[in-house]
Amino acid sequence: MDYDAQEIETRWQKAWSDSKAFEAEVDSTKEKFYCLEMFPYPSGHMHMGHVRNYSIGDAMARFQRMMGRNVLYPMGYDSFGMPAENAAKKEGGHPHNVTHRNISSIRADQERMGYSYDWRRFLATSDVDYYRWNQEMFLTLNESGLVERRTAPVNWCTDCDTVLANEQVKNNRCWRCGLEVVQRDMSQWFLRMTDYSDELLDELENISFPENVKAMQRNWIGRSHGAHIDFKIDGSESVVGAFTTRPDTIFGVTFITLSPEHELCEELCAGTEWEDGWRELLDECTRMSEFERINMLKEKKGVFLGRYAVNPLSGERVPVYAGNFVVASYGTGAVMAVPGHDQRDFDFAKRYGLEIRRVLVESEGDDPEAELSVAFDGYGPMVNSARDGFDGLTGDSAKGAVISVLEDEGTGHGTVQYRLKDWLLSRQRFWGTPIPMIHCQKCGIVPVPSEDLPVELPLDVKFTEDQKGNPLESHDSFVNVPCPTCGEMSKRETDTMDTFYDSSWYFMRFCDANNDESPFNREAVDYWMDGGVDLYIGGIEHAVMHLLYARFFTKATRDHSMNEVGEPFGRLVCQGMLNAPAPFCSDCNTEYHIDHFGGDCPSCGLTLSSRSAKMSKSLGNTVSPEEMIAKYGADTVRLFILFGANPEAGMDWSDSALEGNHRQMFAIIEAFDSAQSMQENPSEIDEWLRARIRVNQDSWRDAMANVSLREGVMISHFEMISDWNWYRRRGGSDGNTASDFLRAWVPMLAPATPHIAEEFWSQMGGDGLLAMHVMEESGTASEDIQVLARERYLRNVISSARNLRSMAEKHSHGGINSVVIQTAAKWKSDLARESLRLDLEGFDFKANGQSHVQSLPIFENETLRGEIFQTWMALTVGSKKKRGRIHTWPEGDISLINSGLNEAEVLSSNAQFLADALDVELVSVYPVGEGEDVAGKARVAFPLEPGIAFQ
């Protein structure tokens, strides 16, 4: 068969589409499988990362269809967002047009790869028939009390001209453009995600996310249990509330530290000699970006504020400081400082000569007065407590005791603190879902009534390069609207929603994508989303953002009775990175653009070596999918991607490996052609091949079901072929067997290389389209084990003979032309069977083995005694490094021995094959004793390990 990948692939893609092969409907009689890839942003062309993502998903979707599942496998685009807006500015167009141009382009790329999406469910979030539901759901959230408008310090990115959510700021930089963000006070829309903090955290225990993703979410939510403790300011009505996770150290408090921004600072020191010092510190802190501040913080600085606070439990007066290491936004912005048991406080106290007091010892009986050279921040019994009843208490009971006294006396309480903040939803940008709210002078902020939705983005907006801000603000007919309540002319909200909002529920919209009456029908969502999306595949970069928002959203809609399920994603697979070689300087530990290959390091001049690095535009080490498809075809690219590494593992791009996989395609075709051309000609090896088919298919199903795609592909695209080749080498050429082989094998090819598989299926006259075919159970035959073991026995003999042959060559003078194989004497096989039988009965070989063998009739033969004993030991006990054979023989070998396999017969009937394999003219086989003992090999002969001598 000629292989024209381009022709074959496009032909079958059309056939699948024409026959609606991938269209899925709710069918409660069938088990469903919802396969989903993380929502792509349509950035023009598909890159290799996409190819990897979708090739994994498509293989799984196709596999599950063949397993008889009702598979939902949709595709759509997360098409709101800044790149389109910026592109529109550049070309003087509208983001709507840019977006749709990009969508057709990436969709064409995906279609060319042959992905089996149900395209009827296609959606783009920037289309009004999607985002109107964003608005509808916003009103719903508003009703549930989850929407809040408030003034808060927010992260502002000047380059993107908008605020950012906490999750979207990394190292004080914008996640999209990398520019440093600044703090601003602004009135903004928030979603009260913190209402779900506990559930978001606790449910992590029950979902099968990868550990690193769970860890990141746990970190992000950052729940800590502790106490809120009020410290009165001496000689004032003011109170400093401090959060601590270590109430058990309360008696060790020797000062209080406020963040310089804390509102009490000014009040405490205003007009005193201490005011200047505080202002200086405050200036220094606000001048620095948060990022700098963290870096500078190796140096702890603080100023005394001139006042004292009172420890509510001991009544002790302690000085109040402002310190640069206290974060204003966490807890209350005030810390009770316990230098004896917190390293930061310890360092601070050392620097400013403050008291360091020990109130915990490491273990019972330690000296309570022992000097501390570093803070002891572990748990241990309380000592030196200023009040009775606390000394000796440890850990949780110590904390509990302190908290209960605080609560009794009204000076504090147990509390929980989260790092998670509410989701800042509004963006000051055009290309997003308009927030359906109206600002009325009289009525305040009024939601747009549901019947007035959608609030549409105007299409008559001109975008230009030098434009600043949000063009909605100056769009007259958009902004100026009557108030829905009083009818007065009012201003429409011009902020749009964060695009993460769009992707927080799209997986539910896919279940019912064309619904024009509601976001989705509950029945459809409950069917497809039962247990969550069955397989969700995407990158680790969304571990905190998208995956947290979507979880929150699903819980919120659940609580609004829109769906049953509370966790959107069942199994989550984060695909590994795609790497490619880049020039690398080991001295500078830096990678450079591929233009530097073969040159010297631009900064130190050393010769550059090469190292694999994440594919990126900046390094230029990307590979274009289009080019690869044009050169090798989609099937080869898919095969390479899936076989190169398991989905979660990182993977290195390699041109030679890709070529290797392309060659494998030819090997596959060659195997198919040879199988197609066979006539009826049964032989013994047929049953071996059938057994191999069953075994391979079993492990293939297991591997695939478990998303171990590399392992699955290894079986389907490599092992099946090796077996087929072995079959042919062993003289197999039966048309019926070949046709059974193809019926089993060709479907296995479909998940990774669907086009060639479909082509085979049609050539072999398979029923209908392979894409819609459901595989039968492969079943196993009870005699498979023995059939396979017998063949393996032959292969083992060949392989040990080969090893010996090279050595034999060195010892022989006239060259080698024959081999003598002596199989084990009958008494050895008898002994083997005897030992296996005893083992089954639980016989204690160590205690009774020796006496047992001595009691056997065969033992009376004195000349054999030594060998009998050796054989017995080899069978039952083994040596120091090797256990007895009865413990190491695989099931199949045991069954061969028990069945009384006639080894000599098996080998002689394959004498010609052995002669060819060992490259000799003559093979003679006989059991020990029935012929000459050549080279003394009789003694070596063991059951299943005959003695072999070359001549």
Next chain:
RNA sequence: GCAGAGGUACCCGAGUUGGUCAAAGGGGCCGGACUUAAGCUCCGGUGCAUAGUGCUUCGCAGGUUCAAAUCCUGCCCUCUGCACCA
């Protein structure tokens, strides 16, 4: 510093309920068959030793065991995330 994942032969990468593990598979390399030749395809080899059960090897060092890539302890290194979060 905290947390998560890792370190396997030239490279990638399986294997971690201890024994069937000198360790699958692929790439690369070497050799052979086919071929006018290249390509494709097929076969074999790829730690050392050796007419067979031997030696050394799975980050380093110890330990448990009749037996360790696999279990335990300590250490080193790499990647990822979080970070003076009280």
